[in-house]
Amino acid sequence: MTSPTADLADHLALDASAQDLLFRHARSANTFTDEPVSDEQVAALYDLIKWGPTAMNTQPLRLVVVRSAEAKARLVGHMFEGNQAKTAQAPLTVVLAYESDFHEHLPINFPHKADAKELFGAEEVRHGFAAPQAWLQAGYFILGVRALGLAAGPMAGFDAAGIDADLLVDTTLRSFAVVNVGHPGPDAHFDRLPRHDHDAAVITL
Numbered sequence: 001m002t003s004p005t006a007d008l009a010d011h012l013a014l015d016a017s018a019q020d021l022l023f024r025h026a027r028s029a030n031t032f033t034d035e036p037v038s039d040e041q042v043a044a045l046y047d048l049i050k051w052g053p054t055a056m057n058t059q060p061l062r063l064v065v066v067r068s069a070e071a072k073a074r075l076v077g078h079m080f081e082g083n084q085a086k087t088a089q090a091p092l093t094v095v096l097a098y099e100s101d102f103h104e105h106l107p108i109n110f111p112h113k114a115d116a117k118e119l120f121g122a123e124e125v126r127h128g129f130a131a132p133q134a135w136l137q138a139g140y141f142i143l144g145v146r147a148l149g150l151a152a153g154p155m156a157g158f159d160a161a162g163i164d165a166d167l168l169v170d171t172t173l174r175s176f177a178v179v180n181v182g183h184p185g186p187d188a189h190f191d192r193l194p195r196h197d198h199d200a201a202v203i204t205l
Contacts, residue, residue: 026151030190032185035182052140055129059102059133060100060102061138064175075093077162078167083178090180093179097173098130100174102120134176150183160175
């Protein structure tokens with residue numbers, strides 16, 4: 001793996017080990033050991049990622065932690081075929097969902113704008129607003145998993161409508177990603193694919 005030149009690394013506030021843990025050495029995992037992920041680890045994860053930014057402090061992300069064998073079996077049934085075995089095997093799976101009625105919390109979360117809740121009276125407006133904010137929070141979620149010393153296996157290959165109608169029935173939550181979490185197991189990683197270099201990805205106007 002290519003390491004950054006010393007002068008670039010010197011511009012970062014994190015030390016080299018933290019840089020590697022969160023970014024350079026971190027990988028999406030496809031298999032996991034059977035070592036459990038505790039409730040305390042999940043609590044520590046959320047306590048860290050809750051500080052991520054969202055527009056108007058809306059915080060629509062909800063973590064649906066799938067622990068029981070019965071719930072895991074139901075979830076696996078909604079995963080696309082290529083994601084079923086890895087989800088069944090993972091010690092913990094988290095459905096990332098957004099709260100479509102996030103606006104109900106705005107009087108507390110965004111108190112300096114008295115009419116904030118009224119801006120989101122239309123359901124389609126709420127869905128259109130909440131989804132990108134929750135995706136932003138999802139990036140923080142993956143970094144939080146890495147900060148625990150664990151690996152995340154994020155997936156988009158699933159029947160979201162099926163999950164919503166089954167595991168999230170009678171709620172105002174809408175699923176948008178599923179993430180397996182744990183310690184990486186044998187053959188957990190594919191070969192690392194190339195990344196764009198600075199000149200290809202950074203545009204200065």
